[in-house]
Amino acid sequence: MEASMEQKFQEKIDNDIRIEPKDWMPEKYRKTLIRQISQHAHSEIVGMLPEGNWITRAPNLRRKVALLAKVQDEAGHGLYLYSACETLGIERTELIDQLHTGKAKYSSIFNYPTLTWADMGTIGWLVDGAAIMNQVPLCRCSYGPYARAMVRVCKEESFHQRQGYELLLTLSKGTPEQKEMLQESVNRWWWPALMMFGPNDADSPHTAQSMAWKIKRFTNDELRQRFVDMCVEQAEILGVSLPDPDLKWNEERGHYDFGEINWDEFWNVVRGNGPCNKDRINTRVKAHENGQWVRDAASAYAKKQSEKKSVSVA
Amino acid sequence: MDKQVHKFILQLADNELILGHRISEWCGHGPALEQDIALTNIALDHVGQARLFYQLAAEMEGNGKTEDDYPYKRLETSFYNVQLVEHENIDFGYTIVRSFFYDHFYYFLLDQLTKSKHTALANIAKSAIKEVKYHLRYSSEWMRRLGDGTEESHRRVQQAVHDLYPYTGEMFLPSTADEHMKEAYGIDCASIKEQWLTAVKEILHEATLELPDGSWFHKGGKEGVHTEKLGYILTELQYIQRAYPNMQW
Numbered sequence: 210m211e212a213s214m215e216q217k218f219q220e221k222i223d224n225d226i227r228i229e230p231k232d233w234m235p236e237k238y239r240k241t242l243i244r245q246i247s248q249h250a251h252s253e254i255v256g257m258l259p260e261g262n263w264i265t266r267a268p269n270l271r272r273k274v275a276l277l278a279k280v281q282d283e284a285g286h287g288l289y290l291y292s293a294c295e296t297l298g299i300e301r302t303e304l305i306d307q308l309h310t311g312k313a314k315y316s317s318i319f320n321y322p323t324l325t326w327a328d329m330g331t332i333g334w335l336v337d338g339a340a341i342m343n344q345v346p347l348c349r350c351s352y353g354p355y356a357r358a359m360v361r362v363c364k365e366e367s368f369h370q371r372q373g374y375e376l377l378l379t380l381s382k383g384t385p386e387q388k389e390m391l392q393e394s395v396n397r398w399w400w401p402a403l404m405m406f407g408p409n410d411a412d413s414p415h416t417a418q419s420m421a422w423k424i425k426r427f428t429n430d431e432l433r434q435r436f437v438d439m440c441v442e443q444a445e446i447l448g449v450s451l452p453d454p455d456l457k458w459n460e461e462r463g464h465y466d467f468g469e470i471n472w473d474e475f476w477n478v479v480r481g482n483g484p485c486n487k488d489r490i491n492t493r494v495k496a497h498e499n500g501q502w503v504r505d506a507a508s509a510y511a512k513k514q515s516e517k518k519s520v521s522v523a
Numbered sequence: 524m525d526k527q528v529h530k531f532i533l534q535l536a537d538n539e540l541i542l543g544h545r546i547s548e549w550c551g552h553g554p555a556l557e558q559d560i561a562l563t564n565i566a567l568d569h570v571g572q573a574r575l576f577y578q579l580a581a582e583m584e585g586n587g588k589t590e591d592d593y594p595y596k597r598l599e600t601s602f603y604n605v606q607l608v609e610h611e612n613i614d615f616g617y618t619i620v621r622s623f624f625y626d627h628f629y630y631f632l633l634d635q636l637t638k639s640k641h642t643a644l645a646n647i648a649k650s651a652i653k654e655v656k657y658h659l660r661y662s663s664e665w666m667r668r669l670g671d672g673t674e675e676s677h678r679r680v681q682q683a684v685h686d687l688y689p690y691t692g693e694m695f696l697p698s699t700a701d702e703h704m705k706e707a708y709g710i711d712c713a714s715i716k717e718q719w720l721t722a723v724k725e726i727l728h729e730a731t732l733e734l735p736d737g738s739w740f741h742k743g744g745k746e747g748v749h750t751e752k753l754g755y756i757l758t759e760l761q762y763i764q765r766a767y768p769n770m771q772w
Binding site: 254257258261264265266267268269270271272273274277278280281284285287288291326376379380382383384386387492495496499500501502503504505506507509510513 | 544547548550551552553554555556557558559560563564566567570571573574577590591594595614615616667668669671672673675676679759760762763764767770771772
């Protein structure tokens with residue numbers, strides 16, 4: 210029985226028929242999606258913090274409004290993604306609890322600090338750029354609610370990326386101090402951005418299954434290569450160097466070669482030893498705890514109102 | 524340039540900027556994701572309205588002034604916002620009460636401005652008031668929820684009402700610029716007080732909350748005398764412009 214269900218399920222996937230919440234799905238497919246979508250939602254929410262740092266310090270009103278709107282978009286993405294995840298039979302409160310207890314992960318990139326204003330541009334260019342590279346294929350993901358959420362997320366992300374790049378372009382045309390700020394920021398973010406694509410294919414245990422289920426369409430290394438190829442040209446326009454002495458065009462491959470990622474750093478940040486892991490989680494937990502009385506008040510008020518209504522109806 | 528009209532515009536702009544700045548501090552730290560989004564949206568509206576007023580002020584002044592000269596290059600004593608909007612987000616209740624008091628005032632003021640003979644101000648007021656109706660609904664609904672929610676929420680929000688009420692009187696106390704606006708354009712902030720009190724009391728009553736007795740009100744903001752808090756706000760707000768002067772961002 211189970212085997213034939215699984216076969217039918219795989220046939221649908223192979224024929225590019227979307228899986229919807231009420232359709233039968235293997236338990237492992239459901240779990241993989243919950244893990245991936247919730248990680249993605251958590252990344253949006255934690256990702257609000259490094260950029261949120263600079264809202265009160267933005268250098269002019271236009272940038273301030275753009276940054277606020279951008280961080281708000283991220284909260285919106287978190288909201289759709291939690292909702293998409295809830296269609297798989299799990300509640301948002303449980304997901305948030307998993308984030309706060311460290312059971313669920315979020316993108317390690319947000320465990321790096323935002324130290325200068327240029328970081329607001331570099332995050333847009335490199336971090337949102339890498340995210341788009343990862344996320345555009347998800348618009349064709351086999352699970353319907355996730356794929357549909359990603360269409361909107363990707364549109365907004367690509368706007369953010371252009372906005373970030375434009376911010377850096379302004380710095381690149383500015384004073385020597387501004388150019389230095391730009392280069393220093395790119396130096397700090399380049400390698401962590403490359404790490405966003407995850408471990409090398411040989412060390413990525415979930416890839417094969419996720420590709421068979423069409424949750425994933427390209428491997429980590431394929432996407433990383435595309436990203437590097439794209440960034441080299443954009444870096445030239447900005448007049449910045451990318452901090453990798455091994456970065457060069459390989460005529461034979463038709464791609465840029467690049468140096469070895471520091472996987473020791475990567476795994477350490479994943480395990481909680483990044484510069485901001487503790488800060489980020491503590492900040493989220495604190496916001497949640499400080500909000501408890503507000504959420505309680507809203508529920509108590511709603512309950513009183515519905516009681517009043519039912520009394521007046523009776 | 525009519526200096527008093529210019530100053531009146533800066534009063535409006537500074538209120539919007541400083542309140543927007545304060546509310547924007549919630550971004551990423553809201554009590555629930557939906558409230559995080561709502562508060563950020565409201566902050567965006569406030570800063571957006573501040574920009575419209577600063578742009579108008581810059582246009583009046585000429586000399587290559589831009590919207591950014593006012594927020595980023597003035598000192599504390601040249602800011603003309605009321606002291607109320609400087610108050611910290613001690614908790615969500617303080618944030619709501621601060622907005623609740625201010626939104627009602629601002630709504631009635633904008634209502635007068637929409638009918639004023641000053642066309643540029645009337646135009647801004649007509650678009651701004653649409654947003655303010657939403658702000659007013661948001662802060663009023665939360666007053667009801669917090670006031671008539673749990674014992675804890677009632678206690679907290681009542682404390683905030685108690686602490687912030689003494690900062691409301693200044694909104695209705697005319698500055699020299701306000702006096703001029705009354706004579707020249709019939710915009711009268713003092714006349715709002717009664718409407719404001721009625722509207723505020725009605726919602727407080729539904730929320731099972733009370734206004735404190737007492738008729739002592741702080742003042743000074745409109746003339747550039749602020750609480751200690753404004754200096755810290757400006758330290759953050761102006762950091763980049765002060766550290767890297769005369770650059771394009």
